[in-house]
Amino acid sequence: MHLFKRLLLTKFPNSTIHNAVNPASMFIGFISAKEFFSIINRKIIENHKLNLFDVNLDPIEFKMGFGENPNSDKQKDLEIYFAYAVAANLNGTLFFSPANLANGVSLLATLYFKQAMTSFPEYYFVQLIYTVFLLSFTFVSRVKVFPSEHDQENYNWFVEVFFDFYKITFEQLQTKISDSDFFAVKKAVLQETAFCFLLFHFYKKLNSLLAEKSSDTDYLDWLLGKTKQTNLIKAFKENYATTKYLPHSSALEQSILNMVRPADILIKYLFGDANPIIAVETIVARIFDKTELDPLVQSFLTSDEQLPQLFEYLLEYKKYKYGFFAGVQNYIIKLLRSEGKEDILEDIDEMLSAIDNGDDISNFDVPERIKRESKVTERLLNFYVTLLGGFTTARGDSFYLRLLKPEILDFFTKNSLNSLLGSEVQLEYFGGVLYQYAKNLYYYSYINENIRAGKNKFSMPLKGDSSKVTTNFSVIKLYTEGMIASFFQDLNPKDTKLTIKNTQILELFKTQFGEQVSEMVKLGADKFLEAFYAPILSQIKDSKAFVRVLSSSLQENDLVNLKDALYKLDFWISFSFFKKLEALKLGKQYDDSLLLALFGSIRETFFGLALLFVYLEQKEKAASREKNEILLMVYVRDILGIKIKKADQVFKVMVETIEELKPILKLWISLDDNKGFFDLIAKNWDSFCAEKTEDQLLASFSGEDLVWFRGLLKNIAYYNKRFVMPR
Numbered sequence: 001m002h003l004f005k006r007l008l009l010t011k012f013p014n015s016t017i018h019n020a021v022n023p024a025s026m027f028i029g030f031i032s033a034k035e036f037f038s039i040i041n042r043k044i045i046e047n048h049k050l051n052l053f054d055v056n057l058d059p060i061e062f063k064m065g066f067g068e069n070p071n072s073d074k075q076k077d078l079e080i081y082f083a084y085a086v087a088a089n090l091n092g093t094l095f096f097s098p099a100n101l102a103n104g105v106s107l108l109a110t111l112y113f114k115q116a117m118t119s120f121p122e123y124y125f126v127q128l129i130y131t132v133f134l135l136s137f138t139f140v141s142r143v144k145v146f147p148s149e150h151d152q153e154n155y156n157w158f159v160e161v162f163f164d165f166y167k168i169t170f171e172q173l174q175t176k177i178s179d180s181d182f183f184a185v186k187k188a189v190l191q192e193t194a195f196c197f198l199l200f201h202f203y204k205k206l207n208s209l210l211a212e213k214s215s216d217t218d219y220l221d222w223l224l225g226k227t228k229q230t231n232l233i234k235a236f237k238e239n240y241a242t243t244k245y246l247p248h249s250s251a252l253e254q255s256i257l258n259m260v261r262p263a264d265i266l267i268k269y270l271f272g273d274a275n276p277i278i279a280v281e282t283i284v285a286r287i288f289d290k291t292e293l294d295p296l297v298q299s300f301l302t303s304d305e306q307l308p309q310l311f312e313y314l315l316e317y318k319k320y321k322y323g324f325f326a327g328v329q330n331y332i333i334k335l336l337r338s339e340g341k342e343d344i345l346e347d348i349d350e351m352l353s354a355i356d357n358g359d360d361i362s363n364f365d366v367p368e369r370i371k372r373e374s375k376v377t378e379r380l381l382n383f384y385v386t387l388l389g390g391f392t393t394a395r396g397d398s399f400y401l402r403l404l405k406p407e408i409l410d411f412f413t414k415n416s417l418n419s420l421l422g423s424e425v426q427l428e429y430f431g432g433v434l435y436q437y438a439k440n441l442y443y444y445s446y447i448n449e450n451i452r453a454g455k456n457k458f459s460m461p462l463k464g465d466s467s468k469v470t471t472n473f474s475v476i477k478l479y480t481e482g483m484i485a486s487f488f489q490d491l492n493p494k495d496t497k498l499t500i501k502n503t504q505i506l507e508l509f510k511t512q513f514g515e516q517v518s519e520m521v522k523l524g525a526d527k528f529l530e531a532f533y534a535p536i537l538s539q540i541k542d543s544k545a546f547v548r549v550l551s552s553s554l555q556e557n558d559l560v561n562l563k564d565a566l567y568k569l570d571f572w573i574s575f576s577f578f579k580k581l582e583a584l585k586l587g588k589q590y591d592d593s594l595l596l597a598l599f600g601s602i603r604e605t606f607f608g609l610a611l612l613f614v615y616l617e618q619k620e621k622a623a624s625r626e627k628n629e630i631l632l633m634v635y636v637r638d639i640l641g642i643k644i645k646k647a648d649q650v651f652k653v654m655v656e657t658i659e660e661l662k663p664i665l666k667l668w669i670s671l672d673d674n675k676g677f678f679d680l681i682a683k684n685w686d687s688f689c690a691e692k693t694e695d696q697l698l699a700s701f702s703g704e705d706l707v708w709f710r711g712l713l714k715n716i717a718y719y720n721k722r723f724v725m726p727r
Contacts, residue, residue, distance in 0.1 A: 002033065033079050087673070109132040286327035
């Protein structure tokens with residue numbers, strides 16, 4: 001079984017999976033990797049800006065290899081390729097994206113607003129839920145910005161924004177609410193004071209997540225980009241300085257919001273066109289324990305200190321895994337009873353009797369109630385799979401640092417733009433980043449526009465638009481922050497933990513790293529941090545401040561996550577490379593923030609590169625060593641962006657690192673679906689290399705190739721993240 005299927009199974013309770021006739025079990029049995037990939041990636045694409053997939057250079061899978069004809073039309077190849085890509089994401093870290101948090105807080109809101117909305121028409125409640133969801137994107141996109149430095153003024157303003165937006169949903173959905181009902185709903189909702197304050201603090205945090213007031217111009221240029229709606233965007237920008245602080249949302253602002261929010265509202269598939277109260281009582285109440293939650297919610301009456309706990313609570317996937325299916329059966333029964341239809345057991349008995357008696361059932365009408373149940377089950381399953389499938393990500397910037405440890409990012413990025421302007425080396429570095437960003441953005445924009453136009457199928461160009469690359473400081477800032485977050489990726493929480501059982505790997509790991517692991521886990525907090533980040537501390541300008549900031553920011557569970565990382569090969573291969581780079585003193589060419597970003601890029605991709613290179617070297621009929629090493633040169637030049645005189649030395653120590661770890665890497669390649677996937681990549685590489693000299697090969701990588709190559713290395717790296725626990 002593909003690792004993809006095994007990881008997908010972990011998202012469902014055992015009782016569900018082991019029931020052969022359960023729809024969820026049947027779904028897992030029949031769904032293909034490409035279908036699942038499409039489900040999850042649609043949500044990524046339609047919200048790629050606010051997920052930062054464009055600026056973090058996380059590509060969509062627009063091709064399957066190097067060159068102009070990289071794609072395969074063989075079903076087996078497609079299944080191998082997409083199963084690997086999906087597994088990499090499912091094996092990633094928790095993804096604290098705005099969309100995931102918006103879904104979570106919207107579900108939570110139904111629990112707290114249910115009582116207030118019980119006496120009103122059902123669609124009043126549904127539209128209130130939509131309001132909670134959509135306002136998340138209003139604030140994270142900064143279409144609206146909290147105007148004051150004082151919380152009380154901001155809260156009053158937020159209340160006006162919230163209910164103005166609620167009223168707008170009636171206009172957009174062409175439903176009606178009387179003035180008296182509107183004020184009655186407002187009064188009832190505001191009586192849930194603690195939860196209203198929770199929403200206030202939640203939105204306020206999202207509002208400053210990606211930009212500060214001083215950078216709004218560049219931020220909007222990045223967020224809105226170049227589209228066919230040039231006049232609309234121009235009008236919005238011209239009035240933005242005033243409108244962003246107004247509690248009323250204009251038609252122009254709504255049009256802008258439609259460009260940046262998801263094209264689809266996922267939570268509508270849970271509530272559908274049925275009574276939302278039923279879903280809240282049977283499903284949401286099983287996911288979230290209100291008694292357990294109440295102290296957390298009440299804390300927001302006085303401060304926002306518990307926001308980190310809220311964010312983690314919203315993405316605690318085990319609550320969804322067990323609570324959702326525990327409530328589904330009861331939901332369907334209550335829903336169908338509320339529709340006044342006969343008992344479903346009678347319908348099923350009638351069908352089974354016909355079959356048992358040998359009757360001809362070709363003309364037998366499937367009872368409407370069974371059809372209805374099937375549709376409801378399919379809707380619920382689609383909701384669950386899309387929600388849980390997007391809970392993890394195969395990249396280091398999972399928003400965890402941005403949301404839960406912002407002081408770390410603030411410290412290491414506070415002077416990045418200033419130093420950029422004064423350094424030719426760094427200008428050249430970011431020039432390469434912006435070039436690849438433009439290539440990556442083209443594909444996201446192309447697919448997003450087609451999806452929003454309602455197209456389910458369309459062809460993908462293999463060559464992107466070669467429009468002029470423009471400088472945008474928000475892109476540079478967000479990219480730098482993203483790569484620094486990737487450097488600190490070992491802090492990111494991870495629910496799915498794959499372990500190694502291969503005894504040869506266990507013994508090699510123990511021999512090579514066991515002593516260092518034993519010594520480091522015994523150290524006190526500060527000494528441990530010094531040892532864990534030793535290779536970077538020797539190269540940055542203020543190592544004491546580095547340790548001080550981390551020490552004051554990290555909690556006990558963070559240190560546990562770091563110590564867990566000591567049992568992963570991907571940590572040690574990067575650590576070994578970093579140690580060798582110490583002698584090159586790269587800190588003389590790069591400031592601290594960029595050096596951390598550079599190391600973050602290594603942390604995300606080098607493990608994948610090492611595995612791929614070792615495979616290419618050991619396979620039968622391998623390309624020449626010199627041609628395979630071209631991949632390493634391209635990695636240094638274009639993925640890491642190192643074009644200084646020391647690039648050759650970086651290449652040299654990289655080769656040394658791979659050679660030292662080759663024995664364990666060779667064994668690692670045999671894990672799960674690695675060989676089949678690497679075979680596919682190797683065929684493409686051989687074809688790409690054919691009849692080219694080494695110089696021609698080095699010059700033949702297009703911008704599209706570089707974007708795809710970076711994504712390939714991330715997929716390999718995250719697919720292969722495993723814990724090695726020697727006995």
